[in-house]
Each structure stands twice: as C-alpha cells, then as structure tokens.
Amino acid sequence: MRATLEAAAAAIHAAREATCTAICATREAICTTHEAAAAIRTTHATAIAIRPAAVAAIPQAPSLLHPSARSVGKRAGRLSAAKSTSKSGIALMNPCLRESLYCHPNKAITNQKEKLQLHQKITKLKSHVGLIADLWSSNQNLGYLGVTAHYIDEEFELHKKIIAFKQISFPHNSFAVQDGITACLTEWDLVDRVFTVTLDNASVNNRAIRDLRAALGAQMFFKGEHIHVRCAAHVLNIMVQAGLQVIPNAVGRVRDIIKVVTSTPSRMQTFNSIVQALGLKGKSGLILDVPHRWNATYDMLNEALKYKAALNRFAAEQYQDVPSELDWQKAESLHEFLEQFSEATKAFSADRHPTAHLFLKMLMAVQDVLLDETWNTNELLNELAEAMYTKFQKYWAAPSMVLLIAAVLDPSMKADFVRFFYLTVENAEAEAKMRELRQYLKKYYLEYERVVRNNTGPIFVTYEEEVLSQGESSSSGLRGKRRVELAFAQFASHNSSTRSERSELDIYLNDPRVVAGTSAMHCTSAWEWIVTLYKDWALILYKDWARGSRYEWIGAGYNLKRTGLDRTILHKKGFGSGSIYC
Template structure:
C-alpha cells in the first residue's frame, strides 16, 4: 500500500542521488515544471523512478495528443512536485511511488488533527497532505530548542538542485486547480487575469488535459478554499481549552466602506502562540460604537467564541471606547471580574501619539536633510553625479536614498539614519550643486535626534511582534520609555529637553496608571516577577509609594490566581489519567504494564494527594523562587519556560497561556506608524463584501503553510 503521505508539497528540487539522472536523454531545451501525460518515456533513462522531461522545442499540440495513448507511463499518480532544496527522496516499488523526506525522521503526522508533532520538543505545526513541509524543515533547522546536540542542523537535509522533479507522468487536474486557486488568493491578482490568453496557453502547454476556468468559476473555487480552511480553524478553536484575545482595526475601501479586521490570539496546550485573522466584516454606516459593537459580536457568535473572550486590543478612537463599554455590558458574565480589564489600548498607537508631539520641533533639522535627498532622488542623472562622490569618503555608491513620508515618523528616523552614514558625501554634493544642505550644527543635532528616536523604534518592534508573546514585556518597555523622557542627560541637553517635555504630557495621559491586566502579564515573566516592578516604581515614587503600588498589583495578581485555581482541571493533567479509577476499563493505564504503568500510577497518586498536603500556595512559591538569570540582548522563550515548569506551577501555567496571548499592538511593525487610513487594495474594491472577507482571511490562513522564504509577498493588504 502506498504511503499515506505520498502526495508531498508541489514545489521543490531533486535529491542528490537522482541528479545524474537528469543528465540522461537529449540535451535540448526541456521543460521540467509540469509533466505531460504524453511525455515520452523512450527518451528518458530507464532508471527508477523515471524522471519525465517534456520537450518544448518543436513540439506541437497534435503530436502530443496522437502519442498520448502509447507513451503514458505505468503506475501514474497524482502531481508530486518536490520542495526546492527540501530533500524529497522518491522510492519506487511494484506498488507505486512513496515519499520519504528526512523531515519525517523528526516529525510524526497527526492525521486527525491536521498537524505534525516534533518528536524532540513536542511542538505541533500545521500539516495536511498535499501541502508543504518547508515550515517543518525550518522548525528543525532553526527553531527546535530540544534538538539533541549531537545532530548538526546544517547537515540534516541534503541540498538538491534547484529545478523541479516530477514523480509521475500524469498530473491531477484537481490538484493543479487547487494550487492555482490558492495562488490567486495569496498573490492579490485580479480575477480577470485568469482569462488572459497567454496564461491559458502556458497552462495548456504544461498540461494539455488541464481546463483553465473563467473568472466566475475561479471566484467559486476561492470561496470553497475559504470554507475548507475556515472549518480547519474552527476545529482548532474547539480543541483548545484556553481563552482567546482579540485585536480589531478599521479598514476603508475606495468607496468609503468600513471593514472590521478581527484577529484571534491564543496559546495552545503545547504552549505555542497562534494568530488567526478570523473576520473581515463590513461595518454599517455610521461607524460608531453601536455599529462596531454589533459587528464584533456577530463575529464572536459566528465562531462560538463569545464565552471565551479574554481581552480586546484596540486603538484610541472614541468609537472604540464606546464599543468596549458595550462589549463589557454584553460579555461580563463570561469574563473574569466582569470584564473590568477587557480593554487593552494599542501601545504602538500610544507611542505614535507621544512621538508625533515632538516631531514638529525638529522640522528645522529635518528639512535641510530632506532637501538634499529630494534633489538627488529627483532624477537618475543626479544620482549618478552623487555616486562619483562616496568613494572619496570610503563609502559605497547608493542605489537610492530613503525619502520620508510626513505621516510616518519612523520613515523620518530611517531617512536620518541613512543620511548620517553619508553626511560627508551629502555635504560635498550640496556644495557642488550649490543647494542648501545641513550645516555642521544641524548634522550634530540630527545625530542626537536619530539616537533618541532609536529607542522608540526598538520599543515599536517589541510591542508589535505577533509571532511571540509581548505582553510580559509591557513594564520593561514602558518604563524604558519613561526613563528616556526623564533622563537627566537628555534634560541637560536644551534641544532634547524641549523634545522630551512635549512628549511627557502624552506619556502621563496614557501610561501614568499602568494597565492592570498587563501588570499581571509582566509578573508572569520569571526573569522579573514582582521585583522588577517594585524597582521601577521606587525610581519614580520612592520606597513607600512603590510598596503600596506594588502591593496593589500583587493583590490583583493573586485574585486572578485564585480564580484560575478554582477552575475545573484542564488538559495539563490529561497525560496522567483521564479517569479517577486507576486500572478501570476506561483508564489508559489498562493498556500499560510494568515500570511505565507504575510510574503513571504514582504520578496520579501524587496528584490526588496534593490537596491533602499542607504546603505553601503555588503563587507564593513562584514569587519567592530566584529570578531566572538573563543576558542583555538574549531572546527569552517565556512560553517555553512555562511549558517546562507547568508541573511545578500548574495553576500559573494555566494563567500564562491566557495572559501571554494578549497582543500589545493591533498592527505589525512595518505599518505601525502609518497614520493614514488602512486601505483595501484596488483589486478588492469592486468585489462583494463576502468575497473580500473570503480572500483576505484565506490569504492569512494559507500563509501558515509557507516558509518565510516562500512568503515573499507584501506583509499587509494595502
């Protein structure tokens, strides 16, 4: 019987042991991207597996059809194009082709869950037959933290050649059509492009039996993919026992139609952070608190998540404040402490407001730099003239300079940082062209401003990371900004003092009183706990006030702990026993024997005896245990730490899954400081709201199957 995993990913390269077979046959130009049913086997080597190369030069369609019946390969199967550099090895036997990749030496497929589990760290990653394994390969080579030290990551997967290998002479039109649909979804291409004559000819040449559909059929196919992927996401929600946090943002179309972009964030049983864009719903006019509240509630009911909501991260719009209050009134029965901590204000938007207050002051410094760069960027001839200068200062020529956008202060920071590296060359160019450029004093001020703004740019990256937790770093980053604004060194600098003074008012407005739910998340960082919070408070308020404020945070922390302690037991104990009757017919222990059974029975006995033992509360033990040492600049895997220590702190580990899933920002870092409205691209404007939602959500879900190298599309939809 064939291996159930034999379909593989549709893109890839040959393993090293079949390279020489590619050299068999004629040396004329060949197309190895798709295999035609009519491709000749006589010109190929007789080695197994046969690698089919479709001759393109001089080949005519009628000849292909006439030879179709006599030259078809035996044991034909579905399309199986291998991952580039991914090491797929094709094995052939009398029963058909089988796939074997070294990645499966490190993963086990969980067919019922649609996932693959790493045998080293037990992390679960999405996997379905017919989809890619590059993300599995990347996990082993870069991300797995439990890979045995005797395994060399760089030599796990042999490097193959870059062309594509076809394992069968017959393509599966359904599989090709499925991937064509997914390509259309993820590539932001207009539907009408599928009716392009040259595209149709290319596909027919690649596979004469393939039927290329029209745009209406493509739309239906896209909707089918959306429904299939949506069911997988919904099944995933039904299998987790943690709460879900949400981010919500408003998008606009060219027709001034508003859409709510709702994203769900949660941590699963394996302590992996997940992020899914679950809805892109049109909001009825006017876009006020009632409309936003109603739309969000429709989304929550659609996914059956209204009783599992934990926190909502939104920006500072007045309509959002009203919507949050209405959400509290609606969801309070299902939320801890009646939803008093439901609202998390987007930290990157607050940071943007703080920085924008200071940008007006430095315009007289920015303008001369902007003038020179604008002059150089206005024509290719001027750029060529400039590029005769850098070598005089041991600098490389430039392909172009970054010109800032007034509504994005971080682009101004990027412009200054780049210009400062070439300041001597830019000054020389300004003198040659007789244009007004920055003088020495202005360059010095620009340097100080750039170093000052770098702190905000670094904080932005922390706040807006969505692939790893950020909520536990709230106190660290916010107090870092406060230290910057109140630093005596900056205050003694007259220019920076004016800049800081303008920013302080906004800082005090939004961050003078920290968010309680984020304070709790910060205490769940084992490097800091309560000690770091108390230290930060002492620097500002003195010891007495600091103790009072720290104790208030501790009371809130313990209140949440007590609530989680009273909850029904979760799946973190399911690996011990799912039945109170040891040895009973329903107990998984009945299938074990010997030492393994004894060990699991003892673990269950120890757990059952735990409430009878008089010992300190878990929360007190955690807070009194030594802090985890950390090094500056070293990445700390906070979820990994809680996963490893969940047996010691089971209740706090449950808490960590909910609190560490709270996002600090509603947008990714590359679009954080764009103060213009987020716009839907031109290809989506003319579509129905249902189709817009299907395309944008499905695009987000399908990217899960691509590696970072494969996902080279724009990171946003605008």
C-alpha cells in the first residue's frame, strides 16, 4: 500500500515539473511575439511616413498608373496627414471620424468661397437686394430665422440665395427677429443695399421692422421708407381662414369619411378596390386637410369630389355615416368659391418671375369675387364672403405705395391702371391719390436719375446740348442753318429758364401702353432709368412660396403640416451651424 502511494506522489511531482516547464516556454513565446509586433508597428509607421515622399519622387508614375491606382496614393497621403493630427491611429478605424477629418474642413472652405463669391456679386450690383424673412420652430420649440436674398443681375435674371438660417434667442419676440435680421444685414453688408424685407403679417414682425428702421434707417436706401412688405399670400390665408371659421362644419361629413378611409392601410386598400371597381381615375388620391392651411381644405375637396361615388360606397359598405347630397352640394359650392383664391395664391407665390406688378390686378380680382352678387343666393357662401371682406377691408383697403409704383413700372399697365383702380375702389379720392403717386414717382425718379448719371452720364440730352456738342469742334466751318442752330443753342444754354425739358419719367408715362406678351414688352432698354428702377421693384416677392421651395430638399424630415422642424434634421442637412449659399 505504501509503495503505491509513493509511486502516485512521484507521478504528481513529475507532472508538476512538466507543467512549469510548459508555462515558462509559453511566457518566452509571448515575449517574442510582443517584440515582433513592436517591430512590425515600427516598420509600418516608417512605411507610412516615407510613402508620400516616395510617391512624389517618381514623377512619371501618375501618368502610367490607372486612375483608381493613383487615387490610392492620394488616399495614403490623406491618411498620413490625418494620423499626424491624431494621438493614435484608432481614429482612422472609425468611418464617422474619418469623414469628420476629411470632409468637413473642405466643406467649410467651399462654403466660405461661395459666400465670398456671392458677396462680391452683390457688392458689384447696380441695383438693390430684396429679402424674404421667415420664422420656423423645431419640435423642441427652438426658433430659427431663414433669410432669402433676391437680386437681378446685369442680364436681367432673377436670382435667389438663402443667406441665413440660424437659431434665434428665446423668447421669439420682435427683438429676437430684429437682432436676427440685423445680424444678417451686417454680415452681408446689406444695410445700405436692402430695398424691401417681406415677412408674414404678424405684430411681432411689424414691430421688428419698425425698430429696425429706427435703428438703421439713416443708412438705408430712402431711409427705409418702404422697406416693410407684408406677404400677400399670408394675408390671403388670413382672409380665407377667417371665412372658414364662420362655417366650420360645412364639409364636416366629407372630412370625416376621408379621415376614416386614410386612418389605416386596410381601409385604404378597401377604398382603392372600390375605386378600381367603379373605373374611377385619380392622380393624387385622397388628401386630409389641416386646420391652419386653407388651401389644404381646397385640395381635399378638389380630390374628394373626384371620388364622390367611391366615398359614398365605402361609407355604405363599412356602415359609416354616408354624406348626403346636401353635404356634397356644400362641398362643390365651397370648392368653386375657394378656387378663385387658389389661383390668386399661385400668382402671388410664383418664384421664377416678378409678381409685385400683379398685386393690383389680383387685389381687384379678389374684391370682385367677394362682392359677387351670386353668393347672395347661397347662405353658406354669403357668410363666408362677408367674413372675408371684413378682413379684406382691414388689410388691403390702402395698398402700399411700392406696390402701386410696381404696377406703374409695368409697360402694359403704367399709371392708367392705377387710376382705373382708384376710380373703381374709391372714386372720390382718385385724383388726390394719383397726385400723391406722381410725387412719389418723381422723388424716386430723381434719385435713380442721379445714380444712372453717375454711372453713364446724362440720362437725357436736349436738342440744344446735342447741337452744342457737335458745334464746338467745328464752329469755324458752319454756314447758314447750322450756324443759326448753334447760335440758338448757345442762347438757350444761357437762358435755361426758357428751356423745357421732358424727363424720361414724363416720356414713359405719356407714351402709349404696350400690349402684354408682345415684343414691345422687352423694350425697357429705351428707358435706362426704368431698367434700374424695375430691378429693385421686381424684387418685391411674396414669401409663401419660399416655405416650400426653400426646404423641399429636406425630404422626409420636413413636416408637411408645417408645425415644426426636427433639430436633428436641420443639423444633418447643414442647417443650424451657419448659413447656406445655394
């Protein structure tokens, strides 16, 4: 028994010795591996360090390599530069950090270059710049101010550039709006170059512009006398909303059935099956309106009337409240009524051509619709028209002078249309209003005449001046009629009180109107001051169009109901941290 125990102890001791020997060998192997790894890292670092120099030392290599192979060398150079700015090579393993190292600095430089180029273009303009300012809020109640600049170049092309989209301080009152616009004007050196600023018709905006003019008016063109323009499309929205509030339940059943159809995918599938079975054709599909956008109600009715039969059948099959024939008649009447204002909104919201000269025409068209006696036979539309006309009187009873001048600058309208407007709207004060308009026209003309004279010399030349200029060089050779003409020109030049000059303003206003759409509409080069003046007045654009076009590229992150913008979307798309130059 004792011999057995001794043998077991000897075996355990031998195993222990073998294990210790194996552990020591493993430790030595690990140390060798560490040393080899360190040597590899050193070699790799040396290779990266000398690779750019080695590539640069081969002048013929780029012309012999495939473009994809040449890009490898360029990539290696960027990797080396990136690593030299990092404490370790770990940052190179993160794609997001690599993008931050390579892309963002270049993007910032590109934006600064674009900003400098745009700044230089604006500085060289002979005309002024129009601004459209808009307030937005994110779903975190953070306020953003977007500013779009418009200008017309020497080729008479209208340009629009988003020059600012920045977060403004809380509370979002008139001071915050004023500070945001002031910062934009200062950053772009636009204080003395801004012509108008278009904003929504809100008390905050009205006070902000009033304070802005009080602070910077002395530096502005004409002391900022007509700098504030209220967005016509926004005013029109206020008018229609006021009317729809009077008849909130006019299309309640139609709206309810649309809400049921669009509530779930299964119901939409059922409705689509009914549409196909009835052979109906529609492009846009059903639309559910939102409370604060009247044109959404118009769009909803526009599509619902196309699917009237399908909606009635869906409601009957799904045991829903089927809209009656009276409900559909109300929907048709309201759709017909709102269609007139939809056309006006589209006219105001055009962004590819000037729209200020159309204001008076659209104003008279809106007034004509509201005062149409046809609505008297329809109680629903009569209440709607009366409520809207009350707002019309509040906002548009006295149009801004800049909008009247914009109509005069249209060769197809001139002062005749403004006179027609006054005789139609307020006959008693028509002549007094026209005298006031001519005073403003003369005041602006004299200023623009001075600008054009400084750039190109005299804006008009009398017959006597022309004779004098021709006679001074060859007076000794003049005989008969030419000598008499020269003598009279000299006499007239010394007696300027006897000379009657017709300015280009008088010539323009007294010349016959041209027919809209003809080639004569493009003859404004004959009136140089008109060209300079029109470049400014054509910048009076209305802001509603900018709400869509400015942010349409944001995509899914943009809330179509216009209730807010997600802050993450703003920053992912490049907003928030600076300005956008597009």
